[in-house]
Amino acid sequence: MGQRDTFLNAGIGTAVTVLLSFTGFSPLLGGGVAGYLQQDGRTSGAKVGAISGLLASVLFLLFSVLFFGLFLVGLSPVGMFGVPGGPELLILLMIFVPFVLVWNIGLGALGGYVGAYIHEDGTDPSEPAEAVP
Numbered sequence: 059m060g061q062r063d064t065f066l067n068a069g070i071g072t073a074v075t076v077l078l079s080f081t082g083f084s085p086l087l088g089g090g091v092a093g094y095l096q097q098d099g100r101t102s103g104a105k106v107g108a109i110s111g112l113l114a115s116v117l118f119l120l121f122s123v124l125f126f127g128l129f130l131v132g133l134s135p136v137g138m139f140g141v142p143g144g145p146e147l148l149i150l151l152m153i154f155v156p157f158v159l160v161w162n163i164g165l166g167a168l169g170g171y172v173g174a175y176i177h178e179d180g181t182d183p184s185e186p187a188e189a190v191p
Contacts, residue, residue, distance in 0.1 A: 064106050067095040071110030071166065076117055085111045085162040089169025093177070100174045107170015111162035118158060 071092025078084035089107030096106045 062096065062098050062102075064096065064102075064109065067092045067106050068109040068113060070095060071107065071170075072113040072117070075110060075114040075162070075166070079118070083165060085114060085165035086169040086172075088114060089166030090173035090176075091169075092166070093170030093173030096170070096174060097177055098174070100171050100178075103174025103177075104167045104171040107173065108163050108167035110170065111164070111166025112159075114166070115159050115162040118162070119155065122154075 071088040071090075073088075074091045075084045075088030078087055081087070088110050092106045092110040093100075093103030096103050
């Protein structure tokens, strides 16, 4: 697929992360797919997994802002129906955004490392592969 094509593999990992977002550990799975597809060692797998987690974080945060910002806050006066507004909303965002970033990027990097580890077959990557008859 995208052997050593970092952004293609990160995009595929992001798609897996978003599609499996109903699980709590989807960045781990998306990063694992990206690291497995990278086929360039564990360090490179962790990097592409982290990029995958970053891209997924951007998508999740955009969706959250659109949903909560436009739907909940836009349709009700600030502070009604238990929806925080003003300083409360700012404090929630100051906690929520870094947590989402650390969670997605960290699990994506871990998944990328594990995916690259799974891809390795124990041979020296500098040696040519043996031909299978």
